[in-house]
Amino acid sequence: MRAKIYITLKSGILDPQGKAIEHALSVLGFNGVKEARVGKYMELVLAPGPKDQVEKSIKEMCEKLLANTVIETYRYELDPEG
Numbered sequence: 533m534r535a536k537i538y539i540t541l542k543s544g545i546l547d548p549q550g551k552a553i554e555h556a557l558s559v560l561g562f563n564g565v566k567e568a569r570v571g572k573y574m575e576l577v578l579a580p581g582p583k584d585q586v587e588k589s590i591k592e593m594c595e596k597l598l599a600n601t602v603i604e605t606y607r608y609e610l611d612p613e614g
Contacts, residue, residue, distance in 0.1 A: 534614020
């Protein structure tokens with residue numbers, strides 16, 4: 533089973549990397565970009581198991597290590613064929 537995890541900064545949290553990307557795109561002539569936010573993406577290959585147990589484990593992983601839940605949010609997708 534494969535878990536695809538997306539972690540992004542909560543809205544209202546300053547994103548200096550996003551601002552740098554906005555500026556660089558503007559300098560390159562891409563003036564239509566109004567906002568850029570940078571996040572993290574990761575994939576974990578997990579042992580198969582009951583979906584509720586796998587989801588519980590993913591949530592624990594995200595809240596204990598992968599995401600700083602004070603300033604970040606996370607979401608995940610499960611691919612049982614992965």
